[in-house]
Amino acid sequence: MATPPQSTRTLLHQAIRLVEDFHVVGKEQERRGSNRCVTVFLDKPMKPDWLKPNAKCDLAARVAWELVRNRKGQVGYLALSEPAVLALARVLFVAAKVDVNKVPTGNLEENDFPRLTCMAGKLACSPLVFRDGDVSADRITQTARQFIEDSQLNCLVVDDPDVPDLWIPGLLPASASRRVRTELREAVRGSRVELYLPG
Numbered sequence: 001m002a003t004p005p006q007s008t009r010t011l012l013h014q015a016i017r018l019v020e021d022f023h024v025v026g027k028e029q030e031r032r033g034s035n036r037c038v039t040v041f042l043d044k045p046m047k048p049d050w051l052k053p054n055a056k057c058d059l060a061a062r063v064a065w066e067l068v069r070n071r072k073g074q075v076g077y078l079a080l081s082e083p084a085v086l087a088l089a090r091v092l093f094v095a096a097k098v099d100v101n102k103v104p105t106g107n108l109e110e111n112d113f114p115r116l117t118c119m120a121g122k123l124a125c126s127p128l129v130f131r132d133g134d135v136s137a138d139r140i141t142q143t144a145r146q147f148i149e150d151s152q153l154n155c156l157v158v159d160d161p162d163v164p165d166l167w168i169p170g171l172l173p174a175s176a177s178r179r180v181r182t183e184l185r186e187a188v189r190g191s192r193v194e195l196y197l198p199g
Contacts, residue, residue, distance in 0.1 A: 005076070005131045005151045006084050009124045015089040016120060019103055051100050057081060057090055059198040060159040064128060065095040072194070073154030074127045076147055081160040084130035091128070095119045129153075137166050140180060144187035157196045158184055 060077070067075045079087040093100040096119035098112045131147045148156060161184060167176035181197055188195045 005129045005147060008088065008126060008128045008130065011085050011088045011130060012092070012120050012124050014085045015092060016116075018085060019089060019116075051086055051089060051093075051103070054081065054160065056160040056162065056198040057087070058094065060157050060196070061087070061090040061094040063196045063198070064091055064157045067155050067157070067196075068123070068126045068128050069095075074129070074152055075155045075157065076151050076153040077128065077130045078135075078144060078147060078156060078158045079130060079132040080135060080158060080163045080166065082132075084132040087130060087132065087159055088123075092116060092119055092123060095123065135166065137168055140166060140183035141187045144184055148187065148191065148193055153193055155194045155196065156184075156188060159198070161197050 064075055064077050077084075077087055077091070082090075090100070093116075096112075096115045098108070098115055102108045102112065129151045131143075131151075135143045144156065144158075147153070161180050162177045163180075164173075164176075166180045167173070168179065171179065184197060185195060
């Protein structure tokens with residue numbers, strides 16, 4: 001069962017702490033040449049390559065921020081490929097126009113922090129909500145509909161609808177991916193909710 005929608009304000013506190021933790025460890029690793037993992041407030045240790053490059057997730061983050069910036073109403077972000085806190089960190093860096101690759105190496109510059117702080121304030125007051133969790137292959141439509149209803153969404157952004165975890169075994173990848181997208185489109189059918197699927 002998917003986790004309930006999470007407010008941007010709550011996630012921002014976690015995302016900023018995550019950025020700080022990884023930035024500090026990144027600096028230490030650069031200094032020592034270390035390769036250890038860092039245990040942060042999340043459930044498990046994570047390596048400092050915490051926000052992996054993903055063109056679809058980056059596009060979803062940009063779309064979500066543009067919808068918020070253009071006042072398109074309540075915007076929902078369904079994170080299928082990464083935890084909501086990382087999805088929000090991605091949106092934060094995209095919106096602030098700060099290179100996220102500076103974090104794991106501890107190379108955030110002094111002028112990056114005011115931009116991130118300013119953007120965090122804007123996002124905290126925005127109508128952007130996130131949902132992640134265990135979306136099962138047979139409940140994609142129901143999960144998306146529930147998110148739409150619970151949060152009274154005007155727009156729904158999906159980070160990566162091509163996550164293999166949602167594929168039905170036995171289907172070819174192209175067919176499996178098409179089925180996921182069809183299920184997501186079904187979730188908004190008959191409503192005025194705008195759906196954004198990257199890729």
